[in-house]
Amino acid sequence: MNITKEVIQKHGLTIEEFVKIKDLLQREPNILELGIFSAMWNEHCSYKSSKIHLKKLPTKNKNVIQGPGENAGIIDIGDGDAIVFKIESHNHPSFIEPYQGAATGVGGILRDVFTMGARPIALLNSIHFGSPENTKTRNLLHGVVSGIGGYGNCIGIPTVAGETKFNQTYNENILVNAMAVGLVKKNKIFYSKAKGIGKSVVYVGSKTGRDGIHGASMASAEFDDDSEEKKPTVQVGDPFTEKLLMEACLELMKDKSIISIQDMGAAGLTSSSVEMAFKGDLGMEINLDKVPCREEKMTPYEMMLSESQERMLIILEDGKENEAKKIFDKWDLDFVVIGKTIETKKLKLYYKNDIVADIPIEALSSSAPQYERKWTKTELPKKETNFKNLKKINFKESFLKIISSSNHSNKNWITEQYDQMVMCDTIQKSGSDAAIIRIHKKNKAIAVAVDSSANYCKSHPITGGKQIVCENWRNLISMGAKPIAITNCLNFGNPENQEVMGQFAETIIGIKEACEYLDYPVVSGNVSFYNGTNKKNIFPTPVIGGVGIIQKPEKNINHLFKEVGNSVLLIGKTFGHLYQSAFSNEILSINEGPPPEINLINEKNNGEFVLELIKQNLVLSVHDVSAGGTIVSLAEMSIGSSLGVKIEKPKNLNNIFEYFFGEDQGRYLIEIDKNNLEKVKELLKKNNIFHEIIGITQKDKFELAGEFSIDIKELSKINNKWYYNY
Amino acid sequence: MNSSVIVFPGSNCDRDIAVALEKMQFKNKLVWHKDTNLPKSDLIVIPGGFSYGDYLRSGAIAAKSKIINEVIKAANEGCLVLGVCNGFQILIETGLLKGALLRNKNLKFINKDVSLKVNSINNKFCKKYKLGQIIKLNIAHNEGNYFTNKDHLKELEDNNLIAFKYCDEKGFINQNSNPNGSVNNIAGIFNKNKNILGMMPHPERMIEKSVSGDDGISLFSSLLN
Amino acid sequence: MKFSVTVTLKKDVLDPQGKVVQQTLQNMGMKTLKDLRQGKYFEVDINENDEKLAKDKVDEMCKKLLANLIIEDFKISKL
Amino acid sequence: MKFSVTVTLKKDVLDPQGKVVQQTLQNMGMKTLKDLRQGKYFEVDINENDEKLAKDKVDEMCKKLLANLIIEDFKISKL
């Protein structure tokens, strides 16, 4: 096959990149080699536009065992246990085929976690759809939710937390990010770095088909009007086979026969073999005749670029082949030695006794292009709207409209489609600020949550970046967990656009500042660029997934009110910031102005104080204040607990909308037992923590004194109906 | 008491139910589906999950496995057999229990805590419950919509062969308290001899008050002697 | 030799899936849709020269696995 | 007017269900079984007198709901 300009373009490579390939090879590549380069050099595998920015993120603290650079990050949780976790995007495939796209997204992230020797114990997801009025949205929502559930439920790992948002910016490009969390013994962690020459390279799992040929390149190209044509590349997930693969791998890992192991994710056999060889500073030889194929007459090109799911590559210690094969036979899975490690640092592929590709490993990895793309700053938007004069707006109606809107409605419709209880260690299912998963057979737990806020990030990326880290941190604190580390999925538009690149660079600056201040490092993550269509980019949407430790899970608290007659305190100062708020968006249809400011000092003080109160058993329930403001958070504490609250307007209140809908950061609502109130007040004073007593819990009624009162059952109905009616 | 939990490829509540049995002092063994010998057991449990991916019909393929012949033999000799969720579906496919488990009426997977009314206590499985007691267990299934013909339904009702019915918190049994469309709100049934129980809700998920609830304990403790 | 097999629920067995699909279609504006039942379809390729023998084999597959005769009927056609 | 609709996975698309069913049948002793693919089947009854019009309606149903054209093909026949 002739390598024309068109062929090069179809492979997502620029002419300059092609020239570089020829330089590195000192000759023209053949089409197989070109395919391999295109897979390794695309944005998804090479991080060519993002690397220089990602390097800025803090990646260490005293709990971190493994930061970015492996299949997933790892933190120490004591007692010889460690938690492995990572988040990854499957945006483009999910837009094309929502069920399979979302399902294979879950499958992929699970492999990243069990590859490291961990048994997955929880799944999370962050999903973003276009506006509900968009005709595609309903199908996409249904497909994605059942795909996520279909995979997780079948394999038997509880899906315990997530977030679902609607915004017109995702009309033509939805976001599906999946996060997996696993548990491993600290001394039983497996890595992808190859070691030793002449070791067997083994292919295990499903057979290779023509699935998703060039999926990784697809994930790095914008949609355009003929994205229809790209459709056949969608992969079909087989959670049943993944379950077998997971059990077989974990069984093999009990023994000492694995040198290194790597899942075949994006760019399949190509990226897994190159990554293992590159990390081990050696080469690899593969005999493609041996690759188990599902279809007849598959070409080397197809085998190397197939993205068939549920496959792994393993490098074995000498002489362990038979023992290992027995385990895979038991689970009815393919197990084939397809090659070996070699001293020459090359990827050498053989097919029908010919050498069909011969590429220096470095050319595919460390020599891949890296770009310092141009970017522009986003100025802090001015405060133009005047929110002082809202006389015509009815407070109660606005409040009810917000809690019955797509974005703020109860998500039961979704979470009931996920098995949240399998494995029997789910102490807190989704619905609270974070989920709590017990460490099996131990009196210890972790809290996990994912967060994003695209409106804030769009308005001002540095502040937005800080804000999501803080919000995620707050969510873990609210469950009584000490936040340890995060993973992040950075969903952005086209990086060749300077404004988008600027959003990316500045979001990272924001994330970095917050992570450093809170000692909350990044241990893994994923970048998804080219989200958008025909030059219209999505709002910058970084998603943060956090993990925290709970030492004594039996004292567990959540956001639900516990008793009648208790005081509810608002911790943190309210300024009444309405720009970019749910109120401004949903009620006034105003999307301008800056996001709420982040004050890291207050954030940390308030959070640590709340955590201390929880530790000392002085609070009954905790909820952070986020989108929708205080009134929405209070409503959430009522709904589900069936306990109401009588909210008192603070003295000197001049704008009820600003006070109750304002989205100022660093705030928590806490319920204090009557008998502990004095003690808590003293502590607040001693620690100089700003607070107000905002209400008293009561039976049945959710009430704002002097404004309105509504029955909890009624409120709950209003909050529940959106999904069921959509 | 000796118990055996049968593990099929795709079972995923095997560990959960083993933990529950061990907690209740059963001497439990996990039995791999390719085994042809069943250890001597007083109780055989077929756990929940997605045996063979639930492909074709849930439970259909597991019902053709080698070990199932041993289970059928033991069951016919009077051994106690408990099938939970996918285990219930498998028991139906083997013919040990009659009827069918169709797709949930809303065609969606449903995971939630449900209220159940204990409908029959004159048997080895439920004797520690009170008749009419309302308990809370967790369901998690796609195909739990129990269906059977009129004659069999009558037989089930007349002979006290319905173990649990879905109800609301106050105990009312009606369409609103029926999560999946099951005929007569049936959540679990016995065979004629009452040595086999198939049920969609998961008792093993409710054995600890501090985690999720403990209404499942009485089922296991009933079996103990 | 190739056969197609269709497996359908017996008339008196409720078909929740078909019912929901029918409702969805009707909600989408297909007013003339009277009834819809959902079943399964298999394409079976079998190494056998004798048609009668082959068909018998497929029949056996249906009875032993593909269909649950308590609630389902099946039909085999040569392709 | 009644039609049957079969929906099958496109040729190169993985059919995890069919694969497991095929293996099971082979394990059960059906040695001559070469290949098995699983699909969906619908029986559609439609209130329409004109066959062409009726078929067009069914075609529309397939495209809009019954089949996922990205991974599946469908076929309509009059019953």
Ligand SMILES: Nc1ncnc2c1ncn2[C@@H]1O[C@H](COP(=O)(O)OP(=O)(O)O)[C@@H](O)[C@H]1O
């Ligand atoms: N936004 C990010 N922040 C930190 N680390 C990242 C980020 N994106 C990717 N990484 C890290 O880069 C490495 C390669 O990522 P990726 O190619 O997505 O992994 P995989 O090959 O497992 O899919 C991983 O270790 C990942 O954790």
Ligand SMILES: [Mg+2]
């Ligand atoms: Mg990986």
